[in-house]
Amino acid sequence: MxxxxxxxxxxxxxxxxxxxxxxxxxxxxxxxxxxxxxxxxxxxxxxxxxxxxxxxxxxxxxxxxxxxxxxxxxxxxxxxxxxxxxxxxxxxxxxxxxxxxxxxxxxxxxxxxNLYEDFVSPSILDIKLGSVLTDDLATPEKVERLHKVSQSTTSGSLGFRICGMKLFQKDEKLPDLSKFKNDAIKIDETVQSDDGYLKFNKIFGRSLTPGTVPDALRLFISNSVDEKFQYHYLEQFYKRLQLLYNCLLDYEVRIISGSLLFIIENNPTILGRVEDPEEFDPLISDKFDINENDEEEDDDDDDDDNENPHKKTIKKLSSLNMIDFAHATFVPGQGPDDNVLQGVENLIKIFEDILEVQ
Structure with a gap:
């Protein structure tokens, strides 16, 4: 290996x-x-x-x-x-x-x-949680710099910020990015088309406002996906965020600069084989409910998965994970992490609003 x-x-x-x-x-x-x-x-x-x-x-x-x-x-x-x-x-x-x-x-x-392992043509969204972006080990210079980043972006206003986004393109037609144009940046310089994907850099995320973040989330969900899967993905992430919020209430931790990683399957061949999305898309991967007696799946075709999606076993359609714990600690007796919970709560509200008009 x-x-x-x-x-x-x-x-x-x-x-x-x-x-x-x-x-x-x-x-x-x-x-x-x-x-x-x-x-x-x-x-x-x-x-x-x-x-x-x-x-x-x-x-x-x-x-x-x-x-x-x-x-x-x-x-x-x-x-x-x-x-x-x-x-x-x-x-x-x-x-x-x-x-x-x-x-x-x-x-x-x-x-x-590897969280990408079960996907053929994934679209990926990285959202950094929290308005406080530095831990107790950061230098004064770093604290000042990242405080300014928080205050000038949705990290400060919403408790989260889009750090990066990568969208699968099934054709050469570019999505409408006019909603994201502003005087501070040239939107075309924040997006790069490369090898069948659109890649949005951190400047794109920093340029977003509370008013345009929902548009960015809609773009992530809707690009190269038909309406059936758009609604399914929105609903799954809405449910997952609620479950995650309730889970975090029971953990006395401080997760500074941690992120949420959203992944959705965009491969048209894979999606074309799915009648009921929920059949292939559990809300979580339950690591405490693994049946050791289940027969192992045959992975002989894994090396050809990306080359021939017709042979690909459908493993997962979407996932939500927390990542990046380089500045995370357990803090017994100090209660849950309000800095992270604020961002998750605001994401729940935005997904709820999107679903209401979908």
Whole structure:
């Protein structure tokens, strides 16, 4: 198993790598510690439900349902070597038991599940949460700089900001971007057409206002997708955001500069084979409800998935995940993270408003 540069990264720092089912990103000890503590916390939470004969709680009740699976840490030199762990083992490991032998004292990369793996032609949206964008370790210069960014963007007014967006194009016709034009930027310079995708950079997101953010969300959902799937995606994300909000109320954490990653399938061949979208689009990936006796799917055609979507097994149509915990900590006794909750709450309201007129 060898790693190569990720082709679907839309925001954040460069240098992320992928292998089959895996995503390796440059990281720090704080992010590794957060994932490790989350695994321990949610395992105890699951056990408490089991002890009470109360199954495993409510849908989306665990923060682990909303984050990538964590498999430990690798050094840079380990990434150049074949990884002595097959993907079937990784699937088992996703039940919050990091595989042995991966942890190194010289941490450079954090090893996570690849959230893009189940999609053929994904459109991707990265939304940074919070109006406060720096943690207690930031320098005064960084605090001042990012405070100005927050005050001049929707980070300050809405508690979230679109950081990057990548839209699949099934034809060469460009969407109408006239709603996003303003005197501060040239909108054409914030969007790049490349290899069948439209890529919107961070300047596009910083130029948005509370009035144009809903238009950007509509564009993400509607580009290259017919009305049946548009409504389905909007409804699924609306439900997921509500579940996530309720989940976060139970966690005493501070997640600075964390993001929500929205992904939708846009491949016309895949979508053309779907009669009922909900059949292939569960609200969450329930990591505490994995049946170990289920037969493994045949993955022999995975290498040809992108080349021949007709042979692609339909695995997922959309997903919502929380990512980026390099500045995240558990804070027992201090209550939930209002900085993050504000942004999620405002997103819920915007999706609700869009659905009402859809």
């Amino acid at each position: 060898s790693f190569k540069p990720s082709q679907h990264q839309v925001a954040g720092h460069d240098g992320c790598l992928i292998a089959k089912g895996l995503f390796a990103k440059p990281s720090n000890d704080r992010e590794s510690s957060f994932y490790s503590q989350l695994i321990e916390f949610d395992n105890k939470k699951a056990k408490s439900f089991t002890d009470q004969d109360d199954q495993s709680g409510y849908v989306g009740d665990y923060l682990s349902n909303w984050v990538p699976s964590y498999f430990g840490d690798l050094t840079e030199n380990q990434l150049d070597e074949p990884l002595d762990l097959d993907f079937d083992q990784m699937n088992v490991a996703s039940k919050f038991i990091p595989p042995k032998g991966l942890v190194s004292t010289d941490k450079k990369y954090i090893l996570l599940s």
